[in-house]
Amino acid sequence: MLAAFRRGGTQSLLRQPVAAAQVRSYAESKAAIRKLAKRRELDELMSRTKEVFKTYKPISPGIRHLRRPLNPHIWEGRPVIQLTIAKRKKGGRNSSGRITVRHRGGGHRQRIRTLDFRREEPGVHDVVRIEYDPGRSAHIALLKNRDPKAQGMKKWNYIVAPREYVRETRCRASGRVFQTVFVPGLDLKLIPIGTVVHNICLQPDGPAILVRSAGSAGQVVGHDGHRYTHVRLQSGEVRKVLQDCCATIGRVSNPLWKNRSLGKAGRARWLGRRPSVRGVAMNANDHPHGGGRGRSKSNKHPVSIWGWSAKGTRTRKPGPKGPKNSNKMVIRERPRGQARRSN
Numbered sequence: 001m002l003a004a005f006r007r008g009g010t011q012s013l014l015r016q017p018v019a020a021a022q023v024r025s026y027a028e029s030k031a032a033i034r035k036l037a038k039r040r041e042l043d044e045l046m047s048r049t050k051e052v053f054k055t056y057k058p059i060s061p062g063i064r065h066l067r068r069p070l071n072p073h074i075w076e077g078r079p080v081i082q083l084t085i086a087k088r089k090k091g092g093r094n095s096s097g098r099i100t101v102r103h104r105g106g107g108h109r110q111r112i113r114t115l116d117f118r119r120e121e122p123g124v125h126d127v128v129r130i131e132y133d134p135g136r137s138a139h140i141a142l143l144k145n146r147d148p149k150a151q152g153m154k155k156w157n158y159i160v161a162p163r164e165y166v167r168e169t170r171c172r173a174s175g176r177v178f179q180t181v182f183v184p185g186l187d188l189k190l191i192p193i194g195t196v197v198h199n200i201c202l203q204p205d206g207p208a209i210l211v212r213s214a215g216s217a218g219q220v221v222g223h224d225g226h227r228y229t230h231v232r233l234q235s236g237e238v239r240k241v242l243q244d245c246c247a248t249i250g251r252v253s254n255p256l257w258k259n260r261s262l263g264k265a266g267r268a269r270w271l272g273r274r275p276s277v278r279g280v281a282m283n284a285n286d287h288p289h290g291g292g293r294g295r296s297k298s299n300k301h302p303v304s305i306w307g308w309s310a311k312g313t314r315t316r317k318p319g320p321k322g323p324k325n326s327n328k329m330v331i332r333e334r335p336r337g338q339a340r341r342s343n
Contacts, residue, residue, distance in 0.1 A: 052256055066263030069256035071139070075129040080142065083158055084111040087135070089272065107272025110134045116143075116157040117199065117207035119185030119246060123147055130161050130253075134271075137214035139253045160199055160212055162250035188220065188229040189243035195220050197247040200231060204244040215255030218247075235334040279305065 058064035092104035125143040141161040199208035228240040284291030
């Protein structure tokens with residue numbers, strides 16, 4: 001037995017550290033390869049981020065996390081004063097002086113841009129420039145009617161700038177860049193199935209109401225006879241819209257708006273947003289979650305400041321399966337819970 005141990009045991013004992021070392025080196029190399037691949041992926045992501053976002057050297061705390069989308073096409077001058085209205089702020093108060101909308105107040109002076117949501121003027125319009133609108137997340141476009149007989153509001157107007165169907169041309173004489181856009185308001189019955197649309201009306205003679213925020217879009221999914229068109233909204237909800245209603249082809253501009261970072265609380269105050277306080281940090285007479293010792297809501301269900309249930313309770317009238325004539329235009333409600341959006 002001792003001889004057998006000397007013949008095979010010693011060799012096995014010598015072979016074990018070598019095998020373990022090989023396995024360890026192989027695992028380390030695999031880990032190094034994964035780490036290098038992850039680093040390359042992160043570098044590529046950051047390089048793409050630098051191409052579409054503007055970041056700043058953190059010489060102050062306020063700009064350390066500041067991140068803005070790069071929009072070199074935005075007009076840096078003032079808007080057309082005839083197409084704007086002075087915004088008189090009320091701090092979220094109604095005619096009686098009571099606060100009906102919380103967390104509003106202050107902010108920089110603003111002028112409301114009057115947009116054309118009806119698109120009733122026919123013909124081709126030229127996009128003179130793309131502008132920033134402080135009252136909305138999307139960019140706006142200044143249009144000029146090519147009709148020489150058009151005057152006043154029929155010659156110049158603002159619209160929500162779409163992402164697609166924009167072509168840049170350069171004037172040889174002045175070197176100035178003009179953008180020509182062909183995005184008229186079309187009836188839904190004229191739009192093919194599968195087309196991406198925005199600025200959707202709900203009344204044939206009314207303004208656009210649905211799909212107007214930055215980067216959003218709807219899709220025409222079907223035509224129901226000669227009366228309704230089925231449109232899938234950004235939330236995934238499918239609803240019926242009259243075929244005589246208008247919509248604009250394309251997506252809304254400024255899709256990177258949701259990924260911006262203000263960087264500091266002061267920029268929120270410039271936008272007219274006041275601070276919000278957590279309910280557990282209030283007193284018992286100010287919020288249902290208030291009071292007690294430490295951070296505790298006293299084992300209560302999460303509710304709003306008015307006592308409404310904050311999680312899991314439906315706040316909208318039910319759809320087709322609910323009471324009669326309650327939201328009857330909805331064909332399929334938006335996904336909730338574990339469901340995933342299809343668009």
